[in-house]
Amino acid sequence: QVQLVESGGGLVQAGGSLRLSCAASGRTFSTLHMGWFRQAPGKEREFVAAISVSWRGGRTYYAASVKGRFTISRDNAKNTVYLQMNNLKPEDTAVYYCAADSGYRVPATQSDYADWGQGTQVTVSS
Numbered sequence: 001q002v003q004l005v006e007s008g009g010g011l012v013q014a015g016g017s018l019r020l021s022c023a024a025s026g027r028t029f030s031t032l033h034m035g036w037f038r039q040a041p042g043k044e045r046e047f048v049a050a051i052s053v054s055w056r057g058g059r060t061y062y063a064a065s066v067k068g069r070f071t072i073s074r075d076n077a078k079n080t081v082y083l084q085m086n087n088l089k090p091e092d093t094a095v096y097y098c099a100a101d102s103g104y105r106v107p108a109t110q111s112d113y114a115d116w117g118q119g120t121q122v123t124v125s126s
Helices: none
Strands: 003-007 010-013 018-025 033-039 046-051 060-062 070-075 080-085 094-101 120-125
Touching: 003 094, 018 033, 018 094, 018 120, 033 070, 033 080, 046 070, 046 080, 060 070
Parallel strands: 010 120
Antiparallel strands: 003 018, 018 080, 033 046, 033 094, 046 060, 070 080, 094 120
């Protein structure tokens, strides 16, 4: 089992930036596909971004709503995945969750991720 701890959330004005971090332990980080999801009040949890293991090229994937504004990256030496969020909008307000999976294939849906963090709140004011 992988333990995931998110940090970096907070309150920011529209147009501002935040960087979320997710520290992983319990398994060799470089073997994990990593993803970010979010859940806004009254809405279902949705995909934000993902990054594959390095041996699969560290490919990145983004939801259309965040492409061009958010960047996912990983530092295998620090066992950490990041989500740089720029030009934030009020609709980005949500609890952001980090997820991990050690499967061979990059997870196609959130149900394919085996391990989840507790989440960090991001609030964007207008």
